Amino acid sequence: MSVLVVGLSHRSAPVALLERVSVSGDSLVKLLHETHDAPHVAEAVIVSTCNRVEVYAVVDKFHRGVSRISELLALHSGVPLEDLSRHLYVHYEDRAIQHVFSVACGLESMVVGEGQILGQLRQAFRLAQDEGTVGRTLHDVLQRALRVGKRAHHETGIDKVGASLVSVGLDVARAHLGPLEDVRALVVGAGSMSGLAVATLARAGAREIIVANRTHERAVRLAESAQAPARAVELHRLPEALTEADLIVSCTGATGLVLTADQLQGIGDDGRRRFFLDLALPHDIDPAAVREIPGAALAALDDLRTAQEAADAIGPEAIEAVRRIVADEVADFLGAARAAAVTPTVVALRSKAAEVVDAELARLSGRLPDLDERSRREIAHAVRRVVDKLLHAPTVRVQELASAPGGDAYADALSRLFDLDPKAPEAVTRADITEGTEP
Structure with a gap:
């Protein structure tokens, strides 16, 4: 697998x-x-x-x-x-x-x-x-x-x-509207992206934040969480909120347009500049309708693609540091995974050895029925120690070798050398998965 x-x-x-x-x-x-x-x-x-x-x-x-x-x-x-x-x-x-x-x-x-x-x-x-x-x-x-x-x-x-998509989008909004301290913002939606938009707008000092959402209770909770003047409105009051807002951020999970041409009709008659930020997928805002609004501009996901290039230009050292972290973590994870993959084979080998020891001790008891109990314990202990010492070095070494690429070959070699039952390691693996607990 x-x-x-x-x-x-x-x-x-x-x-x-x-x-x-x-x-x-x-x-x-x-x-x-x-x-x-x-x-x-x-x-x-x-x-x-x-x-x-x-x-x-x-x-x-x-x-x-x-x-x-x-x-x-x-x-x-x-x-x-x-x-x-x-x-x-x-x-x-x-x-x-x-x-x-x-x-x-x-x-x-x-x-x-x-x-x-x-x-x-x-x-x-x-x-x-x-x-x-x-x-x-x-x-x-x-x-x-x-x-x-x-x-x-x-x-x-x-x-x-x-920055996040919200931060990048708001930077674009500043270029159109100016500082956001005097802006009244409308956030449509109450999901994680909307929550980030509200928090970012609050930090930017927005004059007021209006939250509209299909489920009004969620809009209320989001507005109450804002560290800024904020209020929630029901979705049927969206047209009224649109006329009040300078900045409109929409990021719902709807499958169709949320801000349609009909809803946006008449917006902009007051001569104010407005900025629409569409962070939804599929898109929430009808771009053709926004183009008809005097003084309005729109940014959607496609318009934020250049943010990737900007980030690469700003922080190459940080990005390279993260790439090194990823490389180290991948190597460590894969090494541990390969080493763990050989564990069922090692367990199966030790289980087979224990079965052989038990069988031989049982046969010894049959051949020497007069052997006293103390002697039996000493013999059993000695035999098991010999087996453990013989198996220790190869089993430890095979786990070390297994952590390297291609290490699964060592588990296969171990199975062949000791003629292990092919189903034995699988049984150990299934038991491990069954008994494991989710954090």
């Missing part, structure tokens, strides 16, 4: 295609289960954000795993497979681990170093755990990835190199 990544992101696909492939809610759960239930797939986790859709899987057949996952992505998105395949990337085994760790550190994000991806990875991981599609392998990979991401941010300050 090996780790496989199949996906597409802002680096490989246009936003319009990402919009079509992006999944959430019940559709995400359905795709997760269909992937997990596919032939040759043992585990599955799906990360679906505004910048990427990636399937992390554990497979026993590379080509068949890639084919089936690609087919499922095409089926759920409605994008013909031949069109989708041109934008898909595939990472396998060691390269897959490196990719997941890099994603967690923000190296693969549209804005290098943004910390939001850690929460998104954690959310995808928890969903897979709740739905029963993640096993020991992906559990270990994602737990380690989350730790690597935290380490990268703590040790390098890469989160200061690249």
Whole structure:
């Protein structure tokens, strides 16, 4: 079984295609289960954000795993497979681990170093755990990835190199509106991205923040959490809030437009400058309607692509430091995984040795029935010590050798040399997985 990544992101696909492939809610759960239930797939986790859709899987057949996952992505998105395949990337085994760790550190994000991806990875991981599609392998990979991401941010300050999408978008807004201290902002949505927008606007000193959301209670909670003057409005009052706002940030999980031409009609008659920031996928705001508003400007995900280049120019040292961290963590993780893979074989060898010792001691008892109990204990102890000493060096050495690339060959050699039952290591592995606990 090996780790496989199949996906597409802002680096490989246009936003319009990402919009079509992006999944959430019940559709995400359905795709997760269909992937997990596919032939040759043992585990599955799906990360679906505004910048990427990636399937992390554990497979026993590379080509068949890639084919089936690609087919499922095409089926759920409605994008013909031949069109989708041109934008898909595939990472396998060691390269897959490196990719997941890099994603967690923000190296693969549209804005290098943004910390939001850690929460998104954690959310995808928890969903897979709740739905029963993640096993020991992906559990270990994602737990380690989350730790690597935290380490990268703590040790390098890469989160200061690249701001979040919200921060970058608000920088663009400043260029159009000027300082945000006198701005009345409207945030449409109450999810994690909206929460980040409210917090960032509060730090920027926005005069007032209005939160509108389909579920009014969530809007109220978000407004109450703001460290700034803020209030919540019900969604049917959105047109009124639009006329009040100078800055409109929309980031909902809707499948269609939220701010349509009808809703935006008449906005701008007061002659004020306005800025619309659309951070949703699919897009929330009708760009054609915004173009009809006097003094209005719009920035969406496509307009923020240059933030990646800017981050690379600002912080090459921090980015290189994170890459070194990722390389070290990947090497350590893979070495530990290879060493652990030989453990069932070592346990099976020691179990066989114990069985041989027990059988020989039983035969000795039959041949020497008059042997006193103390002598029996001394003989048993001596025989077991001899066996342990003989096995110690080779079993320790094989675990050391197994941590290097190609180390699985040593486990196979051990099995052949000692004529171990091929099913014995598998039984040990199954028992380990069954008895393991989730943190």
